[in-house]
Amino acid sequence: MALIKLLYDYLWIPLRIQHMLNSQGIKGPPYRFIHGNNKEVTKMKQKALSKSVGLTDDLFPRVHPHFYTWTNRYGKNFVYWNGARAELVISEPELIKEVLKNSEQIFQKKQLSDIGMKFLGNGLIFIEGEKWAKHRKLANHTFHGESLKNMTPAIIASVETMLEKWNGQEGKEIEVYQEFRLLTSEVISRTAFGSSYLEGEKIFAMLDKSTIIVSQNLSKTRIPLISKLWKSADLLESEKLAKEIQDRLMKIVKKREDKAVNGEVNSFGNDFLGLLLNVYHDSDEKNRISLEDLVAECKTFYFAGQETVNSLLAWIVLHLAIRGDWQEKARREVVDIFGNQNPHLEGIAKLKIMTMIINETLKIVWSNRCPPKNSYKRNSVGKATLAC
Template sequence: MGNLLILFTASLCLCLFVALLYVLYKYWWVPHNVQFIMNSQGIREPTFEFIHGNNKEALQMQKEASGKPMALTHDTFPRVMPHDYSCIKKYGKNYLSWNGVRAQLVITDPELVKDVLKNSEKAFSKPKTSYFFKKLLGDSIPTIKSEKWARHRKLANHAFHGESLKNMIPAMIASIGTMLEKWKDKEGKEMEVFQEFRFLTSEVISRTAFGSSYLEGEKIFDMLTKLTLIIGRNFYKAKFPIIGKFWKSADEIESDKLEKMIHDSVMKIVKQREEKVMTGEVDSFGHDFLGLLVNAYHDPDEKNRLSIQDVVGECKTFYFAGQETTNSLLAWTTLLLAIYTDWQDKARAEVIEIFGNQNPNPEGIAKLKTVSKLYKFLWFDFFFLNR
């Protein structure tokens, strides 16, 4: 018995010693070795903190920047990316940053960026998806690679090519008309347009891409929003080595529940589409985004077939990305048009000149020069602000 106890104790001590060596190697030796190599090439960086890297410093800067009121200015960089702004001022256009123990070489020199992007090897692999982002996006275009990415991308391109978008216009007009009717009752009152556009984009995406009701889509949007908030809370948090593999935080447990609930909600919509075909109510799965995904799920060719995880992942991604980007862009556009009323007047005059009192149509939309110019300019500006 005594020998067994000694053997167990020795084995435990050996395991702890190996674990300690692993932690020191991965979380101390490797980062310092990378620092030495980069410093020898003239690349500087903020101080590396054991395990956390620069995350604690970046989080503190983000809180301070977000806690102050922001003036109506186009100088948004110090506000939305304060840590990057500070590092560029201190260490130059190119510097080394640390996301936990993962080194990130930040390049802002335009000429060097060109050289990197012209690299014939094109060795730009996607970074490993974090635990929470995997819950949000699943197996979808932002997270997959190579041939699988090409198959998914081809489906998305087919679902949203020019002719498909034209067919969506009546549904979009109907949803916008309903929103504007609601706005008439609020004339002269303060209104939260971001929330209004959230309802609008939820309804349009549900109707045009998934053929589902607003209420069905709203449940999924709400759960995705909660998952996004969890990601925000954990964006700069570093997972402690070894312990994180055996112990889950409250946010990790909550994200697991949300992932399952979202999966079940998406599957309900998928099964409804399948049942309509099985009962003979319709003769195909449809030509919207969901229809193409379900059709690929039933493809007899195994090479082109999508798994159910692929279908759910793409649905989650489009629900989230489609609403988040469109909603924010509409609110951002409304804010800037309220500030620059001359552009608002030009855009309104152009729309009235082309459509009069009629609803928009594809041919007329193609003639909107001022509106197109505003869209291109505001999208570029919004892309950086939304980061």
């Protein structure tokens, strides 16, 4: 029976889906038993990363070489195989708009792998519906105008410390990506969790290790039955890291709770952790979140907050280094508005050139791929019928 089940799930169903899509004009690389196209994807990525890239080269072939190759070969819309799961790739604007609009909630967020779930949990990025709305509301409350105004002094202090360090290294090469990683770690730890840089840095270091493990396993195929009987070294390591991250987060949470209970402070606080704790202790069960949700949101914010801001800052610096004219325009604007003063929110809102540079960087770097979606029922995209 196990063999029949294996052949049904990993041969019959994929071949049936492939035939159905091919008959509608949606082509793609042929399905390979069990592994799908994962081995091809791994080889393409290794080959792409082995080559040097110029400062002005198109990054898409390097970051997603499989999508680049198959789009040129099969057209704007094609299907490929992540193991035994068919993944339809679309790049026509109207179809992308249709999927993202998702008015009937047919397309759901793609769930993390077992390894990804171990270290990140089911936070805001991956939840849906009413639960998403409740958690999103918490994030919005944390980062409204007045809250950001209160965070500004801490952010300025962290940036000043970094710049003073840079001044002492004049003429030397600085690894800005690493510097921005330290900066974002410190800012997030202080402003969102009220914890020390040292506490936050240990969590970030473990999240970095977890990210490497997840990226190494993105194109690996797992058969459910075998995965239950035998755990890979990466899965065991991810479980160990997940437990360590959870333990450290719980210490930060407990420390904040104890201060409120012992009367050292009047409330849990107005930062992100404080709002999470207020909802966790809410007397109304409908508004309350679980301890698991609280920890998942802390993990999500630590990871997503650092990774996105860190990468954005590094890309902005790179683009300004390439385009010295825009670097000079941005510098003149900052000097005109602030002079010798420290930045403040009112002035930051007037930085039109800097805002444009940030938006253009986001457009160039983050526009190459939309978030993946899952479909669990029969539906259509454009003229194509998808049967699950």
